[in-house]
Amino acid sequence: MGDMGGDQVSEAVAGSAALLRTVSGRDWDGVKAGRLEWSCRETAVHVCSDLIAYAGQLAGRATKAYVPFEITVEDGTDNAGVVDVLETTGALLAATVRTTPRDVRAFHPYPFRSANREGFAAMGVAEVLLHTHDIAEGLGVPYEPDAALCEDVLTRIFPHVRPGPDHWRTLLWATGRGELPGRAPVTEWRWSNNLVIGSERLTLQGVNPAAAAELRAGGTGGFAWVEGGPFEGTRDAAGMVVKAYEAGVHRPEWGLFVLVRTEDGRAVGGMGFHGAPDEEGRAEVGYDLAEKARGNGYATEALRTLAGRALAHDDVKVLFAAVERDNTPSQGVISRAGFTRVGEDADGFAYELRGTDRSLVTPARQD
Template identity: 40%
Template structure:
């Protein structure tokens, strides 16, 4: 089981690893991503806030259309505050949301636990991207990583006894000798005892500008 306390733990793990790096250049790419460290940190916060919104209104068919970013001139320390605040907000919303609530995600209709597990994935994997560049290693607990895999990725293989290694391997962030790296992956927002029908393609993220209507 994944709980709001686990999300608080994941966010704390990331924030504690990144706090000593706020005087570095956050315009550099985060790990193997095309995004800068700043953009990656903002993305974590955006995901958490949007999932809090999905649960708050039990959105059924699409993302609630709004966007949030750190202030344009905010230094890395301010962006990190944004990341932490967003994670804490989602944890508070999950605590206040009945387990019976279901909400839309492009990869399946999720329950509060499913959104919490996804948020832990976002925090730890993008936290790893950030620390790979900024140089202060991320070291989440094996127990938390094992439970994240069990809830969000029960359909995926676990080739080693190291759940943090398995999580990074599954999402293309490291290699395991003699074990082909998956070419794609999806997490499962839907409860394990319910039918999971993942959408074939992810819908546009809510902070992606909508196209202007064409004149007829």
């Protein structure tokens, strides 16, 4: 599963435009779009507004708020003209996504205040697919996009949603537009872009299910790795993310993060949790580095940062780590990050960092 970008935006827009042109002679103003309060025409214009807004966020590198502009369709424009605007704004987003470097992030409010080009592409595709469905439902015409597009959206910005056998039906259910056997109806929903946490020399970039699947399969996950990376522990952790996603229990804040060196954009290792905190507020952490990146203090820096963010949650009481007995370098990392050895067995040592033991923990900076 490769990078999501301009091609997917173009595909989604082309499919939508092809359908909407077949019904452009119909009354869009007097018909509600599916379950929405908007008319079909208002919904189509809304999609255009979102596409150009996403392009503006990325192109302008907005970091604190939405760029304060909006699109206006000229008075007297017919429905076919609105479809022209849809195609144009879609082309602008696709071009912006294609020309934006991977590490650029721009403001989006939910849930972690930013998104990268993949996130904006996925949000744009979601807007097109879902609102074309709404319009089609209102006008009584069939519409079903390609399943691969729906899977692209689900694995990028719905990491908390358990996948189903039908990607389109799952996306509709996840956004309150349909039913799935054995699942309760959805009345409130949000998509979720990946979390990125900054430290002094690194960014800890959350790995979504699509990237995790690629890492598990032996790929790069979309990251530019230092020589010899990623190490086997990162691939194993990616497999844990995939399993959690497939079970519907993955929580992005408690998954895998790839450690990316700020100076050159190279990924040097992986770090993360074995799952969300349990009922006692306990979460297990693990990490590794590519061999070429070791000896520079990256793991200690990242662990202090990640631990600081985790312990800032009121429901997290203690972080736990297990280190093999013969892994002396890792024992040094965990100790320098403020963890205390609390036990041992034949295989290794157990370490803990409690919420009250924060003297060595570096406050996290969320980018």
